[in-house]
Amino acid sequence: MPYKNNFTAQTQLKLSPFFERTSKLNESQEWRRWAGYLAATSYELTHENEYFAIRTKAGLLDITPLKKYIVEGPESEKLLNQLVTRNIAICKVGQVMYTPWCDEDGKVIDDGTIQRLSKDKFRITSAEPNLEWIQSNAIGMDVNVKDDSFSTAALALQGPNSRAILNSISTNNLDKLRFFWMMETTFGNIPVSISRTGYTGDLGYEIWINPNDALKVWDLLMDKGKSFGITPTGLHALDIARIEAGLILLDVDYISSRHALIESRKSSPYELGLGWAVKMNKNDFIGKSSLQKELNHASNWSFVGVEIEWLEFEKHYREVGLAPGLPQTAWRTSTPLYYKNEQIGYATSGTWSPLLKRYIALAHLKSTYAQKGSKLMFELKVEHFRKLTKATVVKTPFYNPERKRSCPK
Amino acid sequence: MSKINKYDAIIIGGGHNGLTAAAYLGRSGKKVLVLERRHVLGGAAVTEEVYPGFKFSVCSYVVSLMKSNVMRELMLPKFGLELLPLESTMTPLENDYLIRTADSDQTYREIARHSKKDAENYMRFGPAMGQIGMAVRPILETIAPNPIRPSLSDLSATKKLLDHVKSLTSKQFEYLTKLMTMSSADFLDEWFEYEPLKATMSASGIIGTFMGPRSPGSAYVMLHHYMGDIDGAYRAWGFQRGGTGGVSMAIARSAEHFGVDIMTEMSVQKVIVKNGRAIGVALDNGDEYNSSIVISALDPKLTFLNMIDESELPPDFVSAIKNFRIRGSSGKVNLALDALPDFSCLPGDGRHLRGAISISPSYDHLEKAYDDAKYGNFSEAPFMDIILPSVLDPDMAPPGKHVMSCFVQYAPYHINGGWNDQKREDFGDAVINTISRYAPNIKDIILHRQVLTPADLESTFGLTEGNIFHGELTLQQLFSLRPAVKWADYTTPIKNYFQCGSGTHPGGGITGSPGEMAAKKILGSW
Numbered sequence: 005m006p007y008k009n010n011f012t013a014q015t016q017l018k019l020s021p022f023f024e025r026t027s028k029l030n031e032s033q034e035w036r037r038w039a040g041y042l043a044a045t046s047y048e049l050t051h052e053n054e055y056f057a058i059r060t061k062a063g064l065l066d067i068t069p070l071k072k073y074i075v076e077g078p079e080s081e082k083l084l085n086q087l088v089t090r091n092i093a094i095c096k097v098g099q100v101m102y103t104p105w106c107d108e109d110g111k112v113i114d115d116g117t118i119q120r121l122s123k124d125k126f127r128i129t130s131a132e133p134n135l136e137w138i139q140s141n142a143i144g145m146d147v148n149v150k151d152d153s154f155s156t157a158a159l160a161l162q163g164p165n166s167r168a169i170l171n172s173i174s175t176n177n178l179d180k181l182r183f184f185w186m187m188e189t190t191f192g193n194i195p196v197s198i199s200r201t202g203y204t205g206d207l208g209y210e211i212w213i214n215p216n217d218a219l220k221v222w223d224l225l226m227d228k229g230k231s232f233g234i235t236p237t238g239l240h241a242l243d244i245a246r247i248e249a250g251l252i253l254l255d256v257d258y259i260s261s262r263h264a265l266i267e268s269r270k271s272s273p274y275e276l277g278l279g280w281a282v283k284m285n286k287n288d289f290i291g292k293s294s295l296q297k298e299l300n301h302a303s304n305w306s307f308v309g310v311e312i313e314w315l316e317f318e319k320h321y322r323e324v325g326l327a328p329g330l331p332q333t334a335w336r337t338s339t340p341l342y343y344k345n346e347q348i349g350y351a352t353s354g355t356w357s358p359l360l361k362r363y364i365a366l367a368h369l370k371s372t373y374a375q376k377g378s379k380l381m382f383e384l385k386v387e388h389f390r391k392l393t394k395a396t397v398v399k400t401p402f403y404n405p406e407r408k409r410s411c412p413k
Numbered sequence: 414m415s416k417i418n419k420y421d422a423i424i425i426g427g428g429h430n431g432l433t434a435a436a437y438l439g440r441s442g443k444k445v446l447v448l449e450r451r452h453v454l455g456g457a458a459v460t461e462e463v464y465p466g467f468k469f470s471v472c473s474y475v476v477s478l479m480k481s482n483v484m485r486e487l488m489l490p491k492f493g494l495e496l497l498p499l500e501s502t503m504t505p506l507e508n509d510y511l512i513r514t515a516d517s518d519q520t521y522r523e524i525a526r527h528s529k530k531d532a533e534n535y536m537r538f539g540p541a542m543g544q545i546g547m548a549v550r551p552i553l554e555t556i557a558p559n560p561i562r563p564s565l566s567d568l569s570a571t572k573k574l575l576d577h578v579k580s581l582t583s584k585q586f587e588y589l590t591k592l593m594t595m596s597s598a599d600f601l602d603e604w605f606e607y608e609p610l611k612a613t614m615s616a617s618g619i620i621g622t623f624m625g626p627r628s629p630g631s632a633y634v635m636l637h638h639y640m641g642d643i644d645g646a647y648r649a650w651g652f653q654r655g656g657t658g659g660v661s662m663a664i665a666r667s668a669e670h671f672g673v674d675i676m677t678e679m680s681v682q683k684v685i686v687k688n689g690r691a692i693g694v695a696l697d698n699g700d701e702y703n704s705s706i707v708i709s710a711l712d713p714k715l716t717f718l719n720m721i722d723e724s725e726l727p728p729d730f731v732s733a734i735k736n737f738r739i740r741g742s743s744g745k746v747n748l749a750l751d752a753l754p755d756f757s758c759l760p761g762d763g764r765h766l767r768g769a770i771s772i773s774p775s776y777d778h779l780e781k782a783y784d785d786a787k788y789g790n791f792s793e794a795p796f797m798d799i800i801l802p803s804v805l806d807p808d809m810a811p812p813g814k815h816v817m818s819c820f821v822q823y824a825p826y827h828i829n830g831g832w833n834d835q836k837r838e839d840f841g842d843a844v845i846n847t848i849s850r851y852a853p854n855i856k857d858i859i860l861h862r863q864v865l866t867p868a869d870l871e872s873t874f875g876l877t878e879g880n881i882f883h884g885e886l887t888l889q890q891l892f893s894l895r896p897a898v899k900w901a902d903y904t905t906p907i908k909n910y911f912q913c914g915s916g917t918h919p920g921g922g923i924t925g926s927p928g929e930m931a932a933k934k935i936l937g938s939w
Contacts, residue, residue: 049516052498053767058652060497061807165807233813315486327547360490361481 007195011129017042020068021157025226028237036239039131041069042237049335051240058204058245059359061233062163064225065242067203067210071116072156073128073138077147080124085142086289088118089273089282095120100184100199103281104273110294111261111270114254115138115278117201119186127152127212131254132209137262141290151196157215161225162208162245164407165232170198170209172228178209183409191224203242205249207407243334244355247366250309250400252276256336257307257352257366272298275368277307277400306374309400310351312342312363312382316394320386330363341367342381342392348373351382357402364402365395373397418447420438420674420704423694425681426875426914428456431904432664432675433711433928434913434935436487439671441936446702447673448694450680450875452663453658456710457874457881458923460658464861467749468901470656471865472874472881474800474818475499475769476923477650478640479660492666493659496651497769497805501768503759504613505851510758511609512765522672528607538604541588542561542639548585549640551577553919553926556934557893557901565567566894581670587802593888597631598776612773616796619822621881621921625783626776630887637886637920652805660923684720686711691910706909708931711875712883713737713896715917717905726906726910733897737890737916741867741879742786746844749810753801754881756853766804772797772847786823787855791840794847796822819844824867832868840866882921892918903931911935 018041020026026044043066046054046304057063075084077093085092097120104115106189116130128134135151137268142149161169170178176189178198194217202208209263218243226234254260261270272295273282282295318328334355341349354365365382373380381392422438424431427449435445453459457472476496484494500515511527513520517536525532533841552574557566581589597618601611615626618635625631653659665675680697685708693703709716717726717734753762756770773779773796782792798820803810810816821844828836841864848855867879876883884890893901895918903911915921915932 035725048764050500051515052515053500056497060495085694231807233807314481325544327543359495361484362490 008353015042016338020066021215022066022068022159022222024219025222026066026182026236030238034238038239039069039071043069044236046238046240047236051238051244052397054235054237054241055244055358057233057235057237058206058241060164061235062161062165062169063204063235063241064222064228064229065160065162067158067160070153070158071130071133072158073130073135074125074150074152075128075138075147075167076125076150077140077145079122079145080126080147081145082103083138083147084118084126085286087138089278089289089291089295090118091283091286092118092126093286097122098185098187100186100201102184102201104276104278106273106291106295107261108291108294109149109261109270110291110298111264112258112276112278113260113262115252117199119199121197127156131262132237132260147228153254155215157213157218159211159213159221159225159233160202160208161211161229162202162204162206162237164207164405165229165234165357166208167412168242169229169232169234170227172232173224174198177271179412182411191221194220196221203249203251205251205401205403205408206245206405210399224232225379236279240333243353244357247334247353247355247364248357248360248403250277250366250402252366253353271305271368272303274298274303275305275307303371306369306371308367308369309398309402310354310365310367310380310382310395311402312354312384313394313396314363314364317363317384318393320384320393324387326387339365340382341395342371342385343373344381348380360403362402364398366400369397385389420444420702421449422446422706422708423702423704424708424710424913425684425694426450426456426710426778427454427661427665427675427677428710428914429661429664429923430914430928430931431456431708431926432661432668433483433487433648433925434708434932435673435675436664436671436688437667437778437929437932439668439673440487443939444549445668445673446689447668447670447675448679448681448696448702449675449677451873452678453925454677455658455661457870457876458657458661459874460656463747464749467814467816467861468802469747469816469863470653470658470802470818471747471863472745473657473923474802474820474899475650476653476657476660477638478922478924478926480929483929484583486488486926486929487664487667488670489660489663489667492670493663495654495659497654499650499652499768499776499800499805501765502613502771503765504609504773505756505758505766505773506609506774507850508758510756510765511607511613512759514744514764514768521809524610528605528678531605531607534604535610541584542636545585545592548577548581548637549636550590553640554930556903556930557895557918559899559902560893561899592632592636594629595632596627596629597635598626600632600635600733608775609773612775612779613771615776616771616773616779616798618740619779619783619796620798620820621743622885622887623738623742623786623823623825624887625780627780628783633888633891634886637922651802651855652740654806654808656802656809657923664925681720682799684907685720686721686725686907686910689725690908706911706935708911708913708935710912710914710928712739712877712914713912714739714877715875716912716914716916721907722911730897730906737884738887739877739880739884739897739916741870742824743820743822743841743879743881744791744821744824744867745863745865745870746800746821746841747863748819748859750815750817751858751860752813752854753804753815754817754848754858755854756852758851766801769798770797770799770801771873772799772851782823786825789825789827789829791824791828791836791843792822793843795824795844797844797847799848819848824879826867826871826880832866837864837866837869840864882923883916886920891920895920903927903934
């Protein structure tokens with residue numbers, strides 16, 4: 005069983021500062037491209053254990069490929085408040101806000117988190133490059149926008165044991181760190197910045213460090229985390245967790261309005277289920293007037309959770325003499341949704357939830373069909389033939405444990 | 414807790430099947446009371462902190478057979494059901510090992526190291542058994558029809574079953590017939606040649622049964638273990654986070670969500686029968702509770718010979734229940750460990766400790782272990798199915814420490830001279846000595862050891878003779894014969910008295926199935 009195969013390889017892709025460790029741990033040698041980086045798909049031969057680490061122990065993910073920008077200067081709050089749909093003026097030092105940002109037509113460009121590092125300093129994370137967009141909107145303002153992507157390394161530690169692991173290493177205790185807040189602390193003499201954020205919908209943290217400290221921090225976490233079940237975790241497991249959490253993914257669930265070739269590919273925050281993050285009562289921000297119009301007329305599209313009903317799903321497979329063919333990993337192929345004979349939307353990602361024992365998907369639906377409880381038909385391929393099978397619109401997040409937001413008493 | 418004088422249904426026993434039946438009845442609006450004798454719920458599916466900081470799945474330790482519709486209908490994931498994958502099975506040998514993992518190519522290569530023929534057949538065996546499992550499932554999911562003076566619904570169920578049997582392919586029919594009649598050793602000999610592989614696979618044919626791998630009928634028990642699926646994958650084992658008690662607690666929370674009252678430390682003494690009808694229960698503490706119906710989740714011996722006066726039952730039925738085979742064959746040893754066991758054949762704390770560890774090097778090992786039991790002794794070198802729950806779920810033990818669960822066979826209930834404290838310790842020693850042949854450090858890392866003999870399983874968990882399945886899974890007491898002909902549909906000779914434990918169709922294991930089907934039968938004619 006333990007094969008001691010070593011190999012070296014060449015790559016044209018960028019390597020994360022954690023690669024020296026992750027490349028040795030990746031037993032499947034399955035990698036994916038993520039923003040030009042080599043990122044582990046799964047460390048073990050199957051991703052199951054990594055998924056359960058996120059939900060029952062702690063998964064450790066290298067999230068260095070995220071884009072990171074530092075916005076600094078007296079007018080940084082003003083700039084960001086114009087740029088994004090959330091109200092940055094009320095974001096306190098040490099607080100983090102998740103927000104989308106839009107173009108003038110109110111169509112989403114990207115989404116990410118904004119950390120307020122000090123009164124006049126913020127860190128923005130995003131999926132795609134946004135430097136030019138931020139800078140062009142900062143013209144004439146007293147701010148400095150810097151691409152920090154390569155000068156900050158980042159890890160996500162996600163799962164119910166993540167707090168205990170960090171407490172065993174961190175100089176400062178994390179018990180009082182609330183959901184979407186952050187703190188500066190040290191691991192021994194290494195300065196680290198920890199935000200209680202993540203992409204799993206579970207208790208979890210993201211750790212922001214100097215790349216020079218990357219290996220030391222990785223080793224500390226793996227060593228202290230061992231007795232808490234820390235598990236290096238790849239993108240296969242993360243993808244299942246983020247769908248369960250109802251979290252969207254750029255280029256999978258929506259397309260950036262800056263890259264959409266045709267108008268119909270663009271989505272407003274309302275059409276992505278992000279209406280809660282649009283603050284109409286704040287001063288002017290990019291896209292506000294268009295979004296106001298959309299608000300007055302109601303959006304054409306909605307973004308919803310869908311559950312594929314088990315009994316009929318199973319029946320389709322029984323009819324051909326097979327056990328139900330559940331997807332082994334999360335899928336990302338656009339899949340039609342029907343009401344009677346009319347296509348009224350499409351699912352953009354879906355997965356079998358190993359924990360919830362439900363087949364779930366995220367979908368764009370014409371708003372008239374998007375009410376909770378609406379019955380739809382989901383297109384399914386069974387032994388090469390297309391079938392329609394029953395599905396229901398359900399609320400997201402599909403999985404939302406109390407520990408995600410709670411603090412120890 | 415609300416105090417109601419009259420319930421629609423009282424369920425005796427808060428094991429997982431009793432709770433399942435309660436949840437289904439509650440879900441249909443019935444007012445239900447569950448009475449559990451112990452201070453904890455779950456029956457044999459229970460987690461207890463036997464030694465401070467160490468949680469043991471005291472009896473039942475893995476989950477595979479839990480029905481997916483029960484999980485769905487009772488919303489168990491919402492109430493705490495969390496099944497972690499148990500990925501591998503390792504058979505340690507004196508100078509080698511055999512390990513089967515979740516990766517089929519890896520498993521192929523590993524078996525091929527011992528036998529190329531077996532490796533290829535193994536790739537076909539799983540799917541073939543999966544298809545058989547699928548073919549048998551509808552039979553298991555049917556309320557067993559009464560073949561004696563059948564009612565209309567019995568006839569229609571029988572016809573459905575016959576139609577189903579006719580729909581089987583000839584291969585399926587052949588395998589099914591063989592599995593129903595052969596010994597697991599004979600059946601596996603048709604497929605494989607490598608002894609440790611065959612012996613380990615045959616072991617699921619003896620679990621909970623007073624038979625050896627060469628005893629005819631053991632192949633069916635193996636099939637019973639193949640019936641489980643997790644997420645559509647047949648023959649997948651799972652470990653409940655926090656131990657198997659978590660499954661029972663999830664069902665209990667679901668039941669409470671549906672308005673069921675659950676009381677612990679309430680020991681039922683008798684079912685109150687008036688004019689041939691059950692009308693309530695009398696407790697050891699003198700309390701009485703009335704209800705329209707009473708359902709026993711206990712095993713058939715307790716259900717009929719203990720809860721009811723023999724005089725209330727037809728004599729032929731009494732003798733059928735007396736003849737119901739419920740021989741205990743296994744014990745359980747739970748260990749609190751200071752460190753992980755280090756197997757000489759595969760040292761270190763690698764991936765192999767994350768799955769099952771099977772002490773089953775050969776048919777002879779198993780058969781000799783059975784020989785000891787046949788003549789009234791526990792096995793000197795027993796078969797064991799071991800897992801290390803703390804490797805899968807670190808919360809089971811303090812950081813860096815571990816718990817080890819050893820299912821041990823054989824330990825006969827009727828042991829020469831009877832079970833006593835000395836015998837229990839001797840049995841524990843035999844177990845540890847056997848493990849130490851493969852993991853020599855075991856003796857140095859034990860912080861606490863809990864040894865459960867069949868007599869302990871009986872006295873603590875109410876399992877007659879310590880039989881984990883509420884009666885052996887042998888052909889003569891399955892389906893329409895479980896527990897007795899004419900009374901396999903969850904009814905009993907006493908009106909308004911029903912049964913829903915593992916001693917009813919389709920039998921033992923954490924399935925929820927008897928509880929579910931009993932409730933559905935009862936609701937169908939309420």
